[in-house]
Amino acid sequence: MRDRPTAAPDVAEPVIGRAFARPVWLIPTMLPDCFDDARNDFGACLMSAFTLRPYHTDDEDAAIALWQVTWQQAYPEIDFAARVPWWRERWRNELVGNAAIIVAEHEGALVGYVTIDGQAYLDQLVVAPAHWGAGVADRLVDEAKRLSPDCIRLLVNHDNFRAIRFYARNGFVDAGEDVNPTSGRPVLKMQWKAETLRRRGE
Numbered sequence: 001m002r003d004r005p006t007a008a009p010d011v012a013e014p015v016i017g018r019a020f021a022r023p024v025w026l027i028p029t030m031l032p033d034c035f036d037d038a039r040n041d042f043g044a045c046l047m048s049a050f051t052l053r054p055y056h057t058d059d060e061d062a063a064i065a066l067w068q069v070t071w072q073q074a075y076p077e078i079d080f081a082a083r084v085p086w087w088r089e090r091w092r093n094e095l096v097g098n099a100a101i102i103v104a105e106h107e108g109a110l111v112g113y114v115t116i117d118g119q120a121y122l123d124q125l126v127v128a129p130a131h132w133g134a135g136v137a138d139r140l141v142d143e144a145k146r147l148s149p150d151c152i153r154l155l156v157n158h159d160n161f162r163a164i165r166f167y168a169r170n171g172f173v174d175a176g177e178d179v180n181p182t183s184g185r186p187v188l189k190m191q192w193k194a195e196t197l198r199r200r201g202e
Contacts, residue, residue: 025164050111050136055101062110064088065105066126073129095123102143104136114140116147122154141170147171151193158186167192 055063067087072080095101095115104112104127112127122144127137144152156163156176167190175189 004028008189029160047156050104050106050131050134052102052104055096055103057096059110059183060088060096060125063101063113063126064091066089066110066113066128067124070126070129074162076095099123102140102147104140106131106136112140113138114144116152120148120151120153122148122152125154125159137166138170143193149194151191151195152189153188153189155180158188164188164190175188 029111064084064087068080068084071078099115099117101113101115103110111131113124114126115124116122116123125137125140127140152172153175154167154172156167157180158177170192172190172192175191178187178189179185180187
């Protein structure tokens with residue numbers, strides 16, 4: 001992915017087009033995997049309900065704030081507040097309009113989103129820390145697979161073990177190593193292919 005000079009520092013990179021007109025779903029979840037990480041507590045494992053819908057332009061501030069708080073939680077040693085102006089510009093110029101963006105809402109608040117572009121590249125999968133393990137990320141990935149049914153590619157920080165476990169559980173496999181062109185951090189290339197799963201009978 002070295003041909004992506006504006007790749008987000010310390011962030012996995014982007015899928016297609018503008019938001020699709022489609023119905024809104026109500027998805028109840030029972031959080032079957034919510035204790036797979038020591039950072040999850042009992043409160044995060046309560047039954048929740050959330051909706052998925054296409055991104056709207058008036059979601060921008062909430063989406064950017066969610067990006068900041070989520071990555072700050074994952075990498076507390078990095079000042080993501082200082083990166084917000086850069087991220088807002090990248091969000092507007094590289095993702096909105098060039099990728100399908102699906103957001104998840106819970107009680108009227110934006111709690112997650114996924115982006116997927118025309119080259120089957122998943123740039124962003126972001127879920128509010130309070131909803132980690134609550135099934136939101138799984139449902140967003142399922143929606144990305146619906147929008148890109150043959151394959152999905154992504155980059156994930158080599159030291160983001162929680163994310164790597166999550167993607168592996170969702171059928172992604174190791175596709176080699178690379179270096180984030182902006183941060184210099186080592187990243188793992190991962191991919192999901194529907195054909196591979198069909199051969200396995202999954």
